[in-house]
Each structure stands twice: as structure tokens, then as C-alpha cells.
């Protein structure tokens with residue numbers, strides 16, 4: 290069976306609905322992926338946050354020194370403690386709280402019009418600012434948070450060398466230590482809620498490490514892809530300010546060009562998927578982006594671990610697109626772009642424009 294590059298492959302390159310590549314099993318049929326996500330007993334979430342490139346000894350020593358750990362909390366938690374931690378985090382993202390953020394998102398967009406790279410001007414810090422406000426975390430240095438979170442994504446999901454691991458490992462450790470400190474200081478609503486619920490410092494830091502990355506890097510990526518794609522279609526760009534157009538466009542981007550292109554599970558026993566026998570203990574790489582011809586998608590997962598930020602991500606993307614298109618109808622895309630290519634995350638690194 291021909292192998293594909295796990296960090297760059299597209300659906301079109303796959304020759305089988307279950308394809309073995311470099312020690313992992315890529316599962317791409319919609320019904321298989323949904324069935325896997327729906328069954329957390331047979332398909333464990335334990336490997337959701339495991340480093341794709343094994344951590345080399347020198348980087349591992351640095352993580353131990355920083356007391357870094359990612360105990361099972363949310364995405365990587367198949368145990369009974371998942372439900373209550375999930376409820377606690379979900380209370381920060383109720384539909385009412387998310388809807389109330391809309392005017393603030395629009396105001397942030399208006400302050401950020403006029404840039405020549407829309408990734409830097411519109412997609413970069415906006416989702417992080419909105420997330421910090423929803424979580425009640427004040428006095429967060431956003432450029433530092435972005436350095437920590439982009440570094441962490443590359444460290445855990447990148448195809449990287451030992452040297453690159455050592456370059457990134459301090460950002461991983463510093464981020465985790467900062468979270469632990471804020472938990473002990475009860476500095477911010479989220480940390481108070483975790484401490485009041487009796488969540489240990491180690492669990493709180495691990496949970497927040499994932500939440501503060503997942504809750505804004507993915508939206509940065511969705512905005513980057515959506516802005517680029519929208520600007521490739523002049524007629525669409527002109528219609529984006531009309532009611533409902535941005536929302537349905539965002540849904541289409543999620544369906545075919547979702548930033549979280551894959552997500553992982555571990556088989557608890559031998560299984561058969563699309564007629565292919567997969568052994569126990571196998572790492573599955575589930576393709577979440579859909580087929581061109583299929584209106585369904587699994588961009589936010591399915592079942593017990595369904596993304597807690599789906600509503601927020603959809604709202605942010607629709608408001609950003611609608612507001613920029615209304616104020617800058619003559620924006621034009623220029624130049625080419627490099628892509629972020631990680632096992633689970635894909636997006637353009639820049640969206641250069643002229644007026």
C-alpha cells in the first residue's frame with residue numbers, strides 16, 4: 290500500500306479508507322471516523338495529546354526540570370473525571386456567554402483593519418484576547434502566550450528534529466509553570482473555579498495548557514484559511530456582509546479545509562474498520578475534513594469529547610469575515626504563502642493583501 294506523508298497528505302492521496310502509514314493507521318471514511326469517536330471504550334482518547342515525534346532525552350530532562358505533565362483532563366481523558374471537568378469548562382462557553390462576545394469581537398476587528406498580512410493583523414491575537422476575556426484571565430501578555438502556544442503546537446504535533454525540540458522546550462515548560470503559578474495565586478476566574486472545585490494543581494495546569502492552546506490557536510488557523518479562501522472568490526467577498534453568507538461559508542471551510550485536519554485515538558482491542566483488521570494498541574489518525582461531495586463534517590469531533598469551543602469558533606470566524614468584507618470590499622490577495630504543516634493542524638502562515 291503506498292504510504293503518504295502524515296504531515297502534508299490530503300484525502301485525494303489516500304488509496305484506502307484505512308491506510309497504514311509510518312506506524313499509524315489513517316482512517317478517512319466518515320462513518321468509520323464517527324463510529325470511532327462515538328465509542329470511547331474501544332477507541333481510547335489517551336493519545337490525543339501525545340508528542341508525535343518522540344521527545345528526545347535532552348528535551349525530556351528539560352520537561353522534568355520544569356515539572357511539566359499532561360495528566361488526563363479533557364481531550365486525553367477517558368476516565369470518570371472527564372465529565373465533571375468538562376462541565377466546569379463548558380460553563381465558561383455557554384451559548385449566552387458566547388453570543389454576548391459578538392460586539393467585542395466586532396470592535397476588535399475594527400481596531401485591526403488596514404494590515405497587509407491578515408494573519409498577523411486579524412487572525413493572530415484576536416482569538417487569544419477573546420478567550421482570555423471569556424475565561425476571566427486578566428493581565429496576560431498576549432505575544433508571550435502566542436509564542437508559548439505556537440511553540441507547543443509544533444513541539445507536540447510537528448515532524449521536528451532533536452535540535453528543534455530543544456529550541457522549543459523552554460516555551461513548553463515556561464507556559465506550564467506560568468499556569469501553575471496562576472492556579473496557586475487563584476489569579477483569574479478560571480483558576481478560582483478549578484481551585485474551588487478541588488482540582489489539583491497538576492490537573493489544573495494540564496487542563497489549562499490544552500485549553501489555552503486549543504481555545505485560540507485553532508481559531509487563528511480557521512480565520513487564516515477562511516480569509517484566504519474568501520479572497521480567492523471576488524463574488525463571495527462582495528456577498529459576505531449579507532445575512533447568513535459568512536456563516537454558511539465558514540461551515541464550508543470547516544467541512545473541506547478544517548484547521549484541525551486529524552485527531553487521534555488508540556485502539557483498546559483488535560478492531561475491523563472498513564474490512565481492515567487493526568490490532569490492539571494501534572494509533573489511529575482520524576481524518577476530520579470531509580469529502581467535496583458530502584455535506585457532513587466532523588471538524589469539531591463527535592460524542593463525549595465534542596469540541597467545547599465550536600460555537601465560539603464559528604461566531605468569531607463569521608464576525609471577522611463579515612466585518613472585514615463590509616469595510617474593505619476591494620481587498621486583493623497577493624503573493625504566495627507558506628503553510629503550517631503539523632499532524633493535526635494545517636493553515637496558511639500569512640495572507641498578504643493589497644488595496
Ligand code: HEM
Nearest residue numbers: 363364504507508511549589590591594595596597598602
Ligand atoms: C476552528 C476552531 C476549532 C476546531 C476545528 C476545534 C476542533 C476540536 C476537535 C477536533 C476536538 C476533539 C473532539 C473529539 O475528540 O471528538 C476538540 C476538542 C476540544 N476543543 Fe476544540 N476546536 C476549535 C476551537 C476551540 C475553541 C475556541 C475552544 C475553546 C473554547 C476549544 C476547546 C476544546 C476543548 C476544551 C476540547 C476537549 C473537549 C473534551 O475532551 O471534552 N476548541 N476541538
